Amino acid sequence: MTATAEVSEWVRMERLSKIYPNGTVAVRDVNLSIREGEFLSFVGPSGCGKSTIFKMITGLSAPTEGTLEVMGVSPKQARKQSDIAFVFQEHTLLPWSSVLDNVTLPLALRGVPRKERREEGERALELVGLREYAKAMPRQLSGGMKMRASIARALVSKPKLLLMDEPFGALDEITRQTLQFELLEIWRKNAGMTVLFVTHNVFEAVFLSTRIVVMTPSPGKVAAMIEVPVPFPRDETFRTTSEFGRIVRSVSDALKH
Numbered sequence: 603m604t605a606t607a608e609v610s611e612w613v614r615m616e617r618l619s620k621i622y623p624n625g626t627v628a629v630r631d632v633n634l635s636i637r638e639g640e641f642l643s644f645v646g647p648s649g650c651g652k653s654t655i656f657k658m659i660t661g662l663s664a665p666t667e668g669t670l671e672v673m674g675v676s677p678k679q680a681r682k683q684s685d686i687a688f689v690f691q692e693h694t695l696l697p698w699s700s701v702l703d704n705v706t707l708p709l710a711l712r713g714v715p716r717k718e719r720r721e722e723g724e725r726a727l728e729l730v731g732l733r734e735y736a737k738a739m740p741r742q743l744s745g746g747m748k749m750r751a752s753i754a755r756a757l758v759s760k761p762k763l764l765l766m767d768e769p770f771g772a773l774d775e776i777t778r779q780t781l782q783f784e785l786l787e788i789w790r791k792n793a794g795m796t797v798l799f800v801t802h803n804v805f806e807a808v809f810l811s812t813r814i815v816v817m818t819p820s821p822g823k824v825a826a827m828i829e830v831p832v833p834f835p836r837d838e839t840f841r842t843t844s845e846f847g848r849i850v851r852s853v854s855d856a857l858k859h
């Protein structure tokens with residue numbers, strides 16, 4: 603049994619604060635308990651501390667005060683156990699490597715044998731609908747397909763926690779909505795995987811999330827925690843319901859405070 607098998611809180615923050623050496627209070631007194639299998643979005647304007655929280659969860663930045671545990675251990679330990687994966691707005695694919703080699707890079711770095719790498723890579727590409735593009739080069743892919751490949755690379759390690767920082771921010775609206783739907787399908791197929799998702803887009807947050815953390819700046823803090831009590835699977839019709847409008851309004855109101 604691993605150290606993470608017994609914990610039900612995937613991420614625990616207690617009075618978490620981060621003050622940068624120049625005195626900026628990026629995050630103040632954040633209390634948050636994130637459970638297994640949640641899809642939690644962080645919404646807020648630039649500068650409200652979303653990236654700082656992500657950096658602390660991944661162990662790239664240390665809190666100045668408070669407690670932060672990821673699956674019952676320190677963020678660095680959780681990262682070493684390959685329990686965390688990231689997807690950023692920039693696709694960060696290596697231009698000289700095939701899609702399959704890009705997707706399996708995390709496994710290659712860990713010394714996983716070639717045959718297993720290929721199987722796992724093909725499984726991840728299947729999940730994002732890019733199975734036939736395994737041998738293609740990144741330049742042959744559209745923006746949406748590059749993002750799918752980045753998501754496949756994150757999924758290849760079967761992470762328990764997937765952090766996504768504005769992943770669809772650079773895509774056109776139609777591609778964005780398609781990928782939102784596909785992401786929910788991937789999340790549902792990977793039962794137990796927790797997704798933490800940063801977005802500026804209130805509609806995107808409401809469509810995707812089980813809960814939304816609304817953040818406000820100066821200093822960065824949690825202004826509201828809003829549940830989205832709408833069952834999955836969700837499809838496009840959800841976007842036109844009165845419940846959707848009601849939750850969008852609550853998030854927008856909380857952002858004003």
Ligand code: ADP
Nearest residue numbers: 622624626628647648649650651652653654655
């Ligand atoms: P967000 O991701 O919501 O835009 P950030 O976490 O990037 O917010 O930033 C929160 C606050 O901390 C901002 O005021 C930002 O200018 C400041 N900040 C971020 N990184 C640093 C740093 N390395 N040194 C000093 N201040 C920083």
